[in-house]
Amino acid sequence: MSTSPLAAVLLGSALLPGHALAQAILLDPIALSVVDDPSGQIAVSEAQIRDARTGTLEDLFRAEPSVTVGGGIAIAERVFVNGIDEQQLAVSVDGAAQNNRMFHHTGTNIIDPNLLKAARVDPGVAPADAGFAALAGSLAYETKSAPDLLEPGRRFGGQATTGLAGNGDTATGALALYGQQGPVDVLVYGKRATGEAYTDGDGAVVPRTGADMTSFALKLGTQMGDWRAELGAIGFKDDALRPYRANLGGVIGGRPTPETRRYALDQNSQTLTLRRTGTDGLLNPEIRLSRSESALDTFDLATPETPAPDFNTGVADTVSLVVQNRFRLGGAEVTAGLDTARSHGRYEGQYDGSVLAFREDRTNTGLFVQARGRHGPIDYSAGLRYDQSRFTGVGGQAVDTDGASVNAAITWHVTDTLSLNAGASSVFGGTQLASVYELDDFSAPDAYDALGATRGQNRVLGAEWTQGGTTLGAEIFRTRLGDVRKGLTARDLESEGFRLSARQDWQGGFAALRYSDTEVTLDGRGASSFDVRELGTIPGAMLTLEARHEVRAGLTLGGIVQHAIEEETRAADTDSDWPGYTVVHIFAEYEPEAFDNVTFRAEVTNLFDRTYVDRASYGSDYAEVVGQREPGRSIAATAVLRF
Template sequence: MIKVGRVLFAAGRGAMGCGLSITALILAAPGLAHAQTASEKSSDALPPITVEAAQPSKAKKKKAYKAPASAPAAAEAETAAADPSNESTVKGPLGKGADVTITSKDLDRTQPQTIQNLYSSQTAVTAGGTTQASTKVYVHGIEETMLNVQIDGARQAQRNGFHHNGNNVIDPSMLKGVAIDAGAASADAGPNALGGAIRYTTKDVSDLLKDGQKLGGFAALSYDTNSSTFKKSGSAYGKSNGFEILGYASGADGNSYEDGHGNTVAATDVDLVNYLGKLAYESPEGHRFAVSGEHVSDEGLRPFRTNLSVLHPGFAPAYAETERDTFTFKYTSTKPTAWYDPEVSFYSNDTRLDRHRPAGVCGVAVASFGCTAYGVVDIESIGGKVQNTFVVGPGKLTTGVDFYRDETHTVHPADMHPNFAGSFGETLTNFGAYAQYRFEPIEHLRVSTGLRADANRLEAADGSEHDTSGVSPNISLEYDLTRQLTAKASYGYSFGGIPLYEAILLRPNNPASYDPGLDPQKSESYKAGLAFEESGLLIEASYFNTRITDPVCPSCTVVVNDGDIETRGVDVSARYSWRSGTIGANYIHAVTEFDGGPLSPTAWYYGTPVGDQLKIFGHYEFERTGFAVGFLSQFVFDYDELENFPGPGGVIGVLEGYDVHNVYAQWVPNFAPSLTLRADVLNVFDTYYIDRANAFGGSLVPIANQGRTFLLSGKVEF
């Protein structure tokens, strides 16, 4: 239970942390009398915050409380909604919006350096991990390996190389937007969306060029004082005669950071590289062809268990390389008609993990199970989809087919113990067909309903083959009770097939066999809530429940179905925006369970306990100065459901709560609008804490998060 003293102390410190920038917000109090809606008032330099745990799903046209728009008008609204970076995204069933959206303007304001920063103001979505290589993202406590995750439309395989590693190495610097379906997902969101979907989109040339520009570029530099990390990045881009080209490169190098107690946290050095290239052509008739390629890598000395400290001698930190190469092709029409609005896309995605075996470890005389965690793992994915959207009656119908093929290749060094050495692999193939209809049957009611069917085949490491198939229906409803108040409800059932085995753990006779009666994974998700919006004030509350049944054990010697995973609770968000600023809060209460009992922080591939969390944020701009300030206060409360719960090597115990506060100031000089100077103070009070989404408990020694950090950055555009 939340300790009263801790809450009062946390609130006190939070007030102090917020006070550094709330002073500026108070100065703006007279502006409250002239409050306007967020959609009507936004600053050109630094727009108001638009990230919240669950945003309202009302299009601008709905605010006027008019009759439903004609089908062509709805089509135009949906086209805008398909872009998660679009500030005016339609987030309801008529569009392809999501429960959580992070727009390009949000990213410009927050300037995230890591995935943890990207989700720092979120409560429905959390990111745990202390390095890029160990970062994992959770939606309502469900790990992203149970979600459909896409980067520029390229689906990421739903198993990573090693359960102590993160799932995707992502540099957020060139992200245009992120959209997350928390729970029920639409049929065209993709296959295997057991806990929802995450869609990352990177910037295009049109997102970077200013009005009237044909060529442009930028150079940026940042310095983290805690770890002495320098990050350098630059880009050049242009368009001419229908052609667009973009090139981007960044590199970050730094030392191990210090935690809130002043201790250096070993093996947290930074060595991150990102390259992104894009080429597109759009004909006068509106036919758009686009290709992209991205390389992201992280390398350096990492703990044996990437998300844990060293547990005992013999498994000291080892050199590790993590890489991702993603290539995409997409064809769309920028001048669609009622019967021709296509999207054709193909992708390849290659994720590689190379963990070097230290000398003298795992030789012939050693037969520890841990030896299997050295070697090279390659997870190669190819896939694509062909779809078209038709105007049908009072809405739009999207139909299509998609496929993917994931292959794992694992090589353990020949000089390892004979119980582990060798080469192994598995293949997973999926074909799907889907239809999703978004329409307004009567005034003030918006409906989205769809169905997808999938056929899934696993060619397993033990030589067996497993063919499964299933359907995934969904429905979402929104009804305007009044001009300001909207009721929402959704339901989704998802077929998840049988996933790949954890690649790095493949070795002789492991898995010894797959249960011949193995059932496919599937899930049911429910959500219901209310949203109120009026004159810049936004309040939303919803109840959610997702249950994943028959999850497949990712690392059992005999692969069987595990107990059910369930997450349920409430999301609450509130935000008030006026001419010069925004202040808001997100709150979540989540109960996560496995097989009828508490879900532990070591439930690899399944999830993590979330508990109660509160995030408060604010942003204020001084008019005509180019100067802006902001803050973020995070309160994560004690979680005692695991107080007596057995873990590895002992009882897990209470997960201690913590509060962390960040402030920032940014200046875009009037005399040099192409220059941006910024200073962040992260973890203002130098708090020692273990992130709630990090591994913890029993004999596990967690890695503490970074202590106080001054982050100084500058960017010049040309």
């Protein structure tokens, strides 16, 4: 782990209550259950979701240094929590388990922030009802429905959003229509973003980075007394010419490859839910049937020399069923149930003229119980899962495993101002599916013999002090993933580090400083970005400063400073350190008093026009890898009309 004079100065200031400019690790949490888990959740605030409405996941998590997002373009964005790839987390959208096993040159779960009602991260310790294989935690997205958007007393409404960003001339347009008639409500949403390739801080064009994104959502709901049924479908599409490796600017040397190929990415999720909305008594059941799919096609371009070029098709999908009941037992809220999911990854393609097809499947069934509550000055959460997992390999090999998972977390409110928290979990992950573009001819009878059942071990210990408008926080963490899959070998991945935070609130605003220092190792040794692809990244030390202030009624100013501290490479095969950088983003948002249904926003991202590759992006530790540079300065304007 690394430090710098700038980090020391900022953190020294943060630890002085009278001058604290920061925020605790819990960011204005949006509860997804009646009782929150006392395990260090990170919940994106409503304001942060609004800020990212015309952006991507990178904009959504920009203020939280322990949640990093790599990739300069939307289809290449991958989310890392404490340096661990989201492929090692339980990821859900509206409760639908996501099969996040895709190409390492693209993202695995991409969602339009403008659709979001809430986003929550459980770093490390996740509850049992977060789903199967929450090895390094969980990531849950919840999207909006008509009742979330309708104003009181109205049966119909709509929202139109339009935006223009100067760097890349990116135009964004979104329209949401929603209404309610009797017990039935509906939401229809669509968004389109298009643009040209953006330029970096040096004014150089970063080829094939123009926006070409379509997202949509349809939500149907009906309220029947204490019961609500909801059918939802969301999707994301990006179809354009991209760099041959979509998350890279290129590779110097190596095997010859074309400069570009076509990427067609289609991700979608559908969920049917029936639940009792009350929270009284012993019977508050919920039944959730869902399907998620991520499909990626890549096509090399035809040339006179290769009139029938190579192509690749990858599909990863999951069909899942959850039946659970939420009830109160004494002073605790208990969730108990079962879930079952069938996932598969399929690859078909042509490589060097040879036609290939491979597939792996996994079926998992689990029983779980999670209790949350308060006893005196202690908030607690504890849960247990038992899972049976059946894996089928490329050659039909059957690998059956089973195991238990346990988690526990407490927050002890020592005084009115000081609280201590601790959490631990041991999580069974079964035999992991390969990413679909990593599938190969694994047909030998003993091909999977080296793979064991993956297991995650997580520990968290922290403290928080609050006095008036000042909040200070500190937390140390460790995650160990044993027998995590890398091709046909089992590896051991570890992430450990600490977070410091402080927040000062005042009338009309706040300032928040957050620092995260994380070290990731593979098999006990320093790792490169190549070593940990699809497992993690090398975040090192990251620092953010977020501020927001309502200058007067309707006018808010704010911004975020991101500072990545130079990180020395510890891998044996790398030849470059991870460079440091500082990036500043500012905004002004105005809601005219005479037109309270209109919001105008102006922002400048990368204010000082820095040239940099995001710390979570691949390849900065290799001199021969040209990382995908982030956009230089961009001036953007957004208008939102509610009707």
